[in-house]
Amino acid sequence: MATAWGPKWLRMLSRWRRGLRVAPQSRALGALVRGVTRVDNRDDFLGKRPHRRHPGVLRLPCVRPPRALADAAQLLLLKNAVPGMEKQVQTLTNYLWSRHVPVEAEELQRRAAGLEKLFLETPDLSQTEEKLRGAVLHALRKTTYHWQELSYNEGLSLVYMAARLDGGFAAVSRAFHEIRTRVPEFQPQTLMDFGSGAGSVTWAAHNAWGQSLREYMCVDKSAAMLDLAEKLLKGGSESGESYVPGVFFRQFLPVSPKVQFDVVVSAFSLSELPSKAERTETVQTLWRKTNRFLVLVENGTKAGHSLLMDARDLVLKGKEKSPLDPRPGFVFAPCPHELPCPQSTASRPLACSFSQGYHPIPFSWNKKLKEEKFSMVILARGSPEEADRWPRITQPVLKRPRHVHCHLCCSDGHMQHAVITARQHGRDLYRCARVSSWGDLLPVITPSEFPPSSAQDTPDS
Template identity: 25%
Template sequence: MIERLPPDPRMIALPTELRNAIAQALNTVPETRWLNAARALSEQYRNLQSADAAPIVRTRLDALGYAALLMPATYAQLYGAMHAAAALVPSWQPKTMLDMGSGPGTALWAAIVCWQSLHDLTAWEREPMLIALGRDLARASANPALRHAHWVQRNLSAPIERGITFDLVVLGHVLGEIPPEERGAVVTSAWRMARGMLLIVEPGTPGGFSVVRAARDRLLADGAVTIAPCAHNLPCPLNDDWCHFPQRLRRPEFQRRARGAPSPWEDAKYSYAALARFPPERPIWGRVILEPSFNKAYAEVLISSRDGIVRHRALKRDRDAFRWVKHLEWGQTLEEKP
């Protein structure tokens, strides 16, 4: 039974084709087996000794557990970052894309929603079981670019031949899962291949933000231009805090079962940086980086802006200003200073 939720403009769901394809793949094995695989994977992630020691997907069952447990929220995070970047360069129409460390192709599914101009997709992935599952899922898509995506088994630390370029290059949930000493070289290689935009997405945790921040600093030094989320090309002004954003997701039933989560939705939180070889078409003054708070006296919001980190407060007696701050959304852009 599908639980009916009230309309929410912030809510997204997995594409129907992807949701059905995952459900069909899970139906090829007894439910207890993929549930156990998902729970074992969840336990491995909880017990990681370091952020760069992600569990290895060795079997088809491991891959199914990954799809049930992690793919929906990862899709939401990638979609949220892509949607935010695309909004600031509306006339940019990328045609080719490379997804580095693709897993089962989650970023490919999100990208074809946000950039319908894409017609040539390439996925690099180390684990053959994730490649096999990614190909199976892609066959369910009506999008020819996704159905005919080029899958390559590849370790990102391997040398990359020069001359390979793509309009869009994505590093989604990748940098945080490789040794810190290898991240700089991967970012440099990704930027060299990106003739348009490089998008980096990590979980919305202090550790994930730290990885994104370091990559952004490196790319700015190489001449990249920030598209999102920042309103500037200066070093991040945050101190003792981390920048992250939520993407509300309607959970598919198999994810709810894999997580043992009764709620029909979640806010999948992510940190990201979209950098390009061109400036944004819609320059912004700032972006809301935390959900507004309010009490009986005032409403307050935290904004990352061209003027630095701004804590904007509106007194309740100024009804219009109070209401405006109260109804701002986390992640919303502001074209002018309030």
């Protein structure tokens, strides 16, 4: 008997015990997605394609900025030697990533009133008005985030270009890829970029729809940024032919309400606005100027996600109907619904974010592959029935022996932790889940799409 339990048999026993250990969990969590028992094959969506290319796959391979853009950026840094550029880039990157939403004046007043009441109840504090005001201001400075508006002059614009041009290009490219993949017949002719900065949106849009786009409107209040973006398009010089034709630069949004664009983009720009009132006015203006898609992108942080959810709610719940374009709006991506975001309303709120790999512009300090973590919301004009309502995978997929863990945002507005196995859910669904990635859509029929009797008849495990 001793020889029967050699290394080979011990390895087999270990694998068998691991299987036993995960099976009960698999059955328990699988019950959370009662009704998710098969792929959505109503239109024979796979056809002759392999599972790894199912229509919910939206991953974009590691992107690389166009060679012309990389060369122009490197040339501009050589021409304009900025001392300590690497350190400045790191400082600005950290600052932008850690940025919070600015505190509103009403909230400051409320906090000040609370602190004043607290100090008045403190017996050892002298109650002179001047000292009380000083104590309140001192406490506010220590406990309140100090939001500061950045003024992009020529020097800071160069630092921003070196820090954010390639990462911004990667994030916006992923957002455009979502539209191109799901609506391949969409061929926009006009695009407006609010807060255009160094022009990463223009380059990404040209890369995606260069054959059809004939007009790019870049809007940024910083004249230095507009000048830098134009130089990048001209190969790093002030003269010459633009790499992307049909690009126009403005410091203010077009005034006429009749002017609309097929695609309107705001990438990392809502976080640059100092108040909720200004953000509200800006989002409403951008939506009025949207003919088909409004693409909003921010950092993949709680603050960035919060800004996007406010903008999303503003468009979906907006009572203002433009007489020039009364078509309603719906969420094209990433949410498969128009309900409150389950990530935001959870007991421990999380940012709904995604990740895109990219090759950075090869500055001397910047040569390894990078990941851009970002949040996005794509709003569209029309009817929600025009879009797929498959669940969105909101976290990295965990692949384990004979089962797969997927965290899904479903069309009923709830998050589900699905453990999918071939035995319980079928070979097609299991293989589709196994080849899917964070950010993909899982082509399944969710419980809300089943008749009540079907869901009730589904076994628990």
